[in-house]
Amino acid sequence: MSTAPSEHTPLRTVVLAAGCFWCLDSIARRLRGVHRVRSVYTGGHGPATYEAVCTGTTGHAEAVEITFDPQVLPAEVLYEIFFSTHDPTSLNRQGYDVGTQYRSAMFYSSEDERGEFAAAIEQAQEHFARPIVTTLEPLGTVHEAEAEHQDFHSRRPEVGYCQFIIDPKIAQLRAHWSQWVKQDTPV
Structure with a gap:
């Protein structure tokens, strides 16, 4: 766990x-002020297991629940990092992941x-030539993803996906957002 929450916040x-x-x-685990990160499924119906969600028929998204101290990490900064570390102009796709x-x-x-x-x-949107397609959806039931999906990168850095997809995003985070990156171990 990271530092204690700011007093009264x-x-x-x-x-x-x-x-x-x-x-x-x-990415979230590396940010100052983040106290808890949990990979989850939400936004759909029916079974919330990796196998079911991967079929694309449940409507659930692979999402991340981030608990943070807004006095240490302002929400606006978190959102800027969110938008800069994925392609919000790509509909239902991030790189090779489609659906x-x-x-x-x-x-x-x-x-x-x-x-x-x-x-x-x-x-x-000011930073993107193409329209942002990020959806705004009401938060429904949040289902915790299976244990093997929690903190996957730290536990399995040798996996090709980590080396070729996540590592460059972490390098980008460190290069452009270094003042917001923890000096200690991620959450």
Whole structure:
């Protein structure tokens, strides 16, 4: 676990999807102020297992639940990192991962959060020539992904997906967002 929450500031939890959850999970674990990261399935119906979600018939997205201290990591910074470490202009696809389960999405738990996410998308659009297709979806039931998907990159760095897909994203994070990267071990 990271440092204790700032005095009098409640932690926040957001659920974001950016393609395969292994990538965003690995990025979020490296950010200062992040206290908990959990790979999850949400946004659909029916079974929430890896096998079922991979069929593309459940409507669930591979997502990441991120609990953070907004006084250490402002939400706006988290959203900027989210948009800069995946392609939010690619519909239902991130690289070789194709299907609705790999969509770019922000799952809101209140109308205030929906407005905050919409503003983040509008601000991020300034940095992309193509339209952002990140969806705004109400947060429904969140299902924790299987244990083997939690902190996958740290546990299995030798896997080709980690070396060729996640490692470059981590390098990009360190190069462009170094002031927000933890100096200690990821969560």
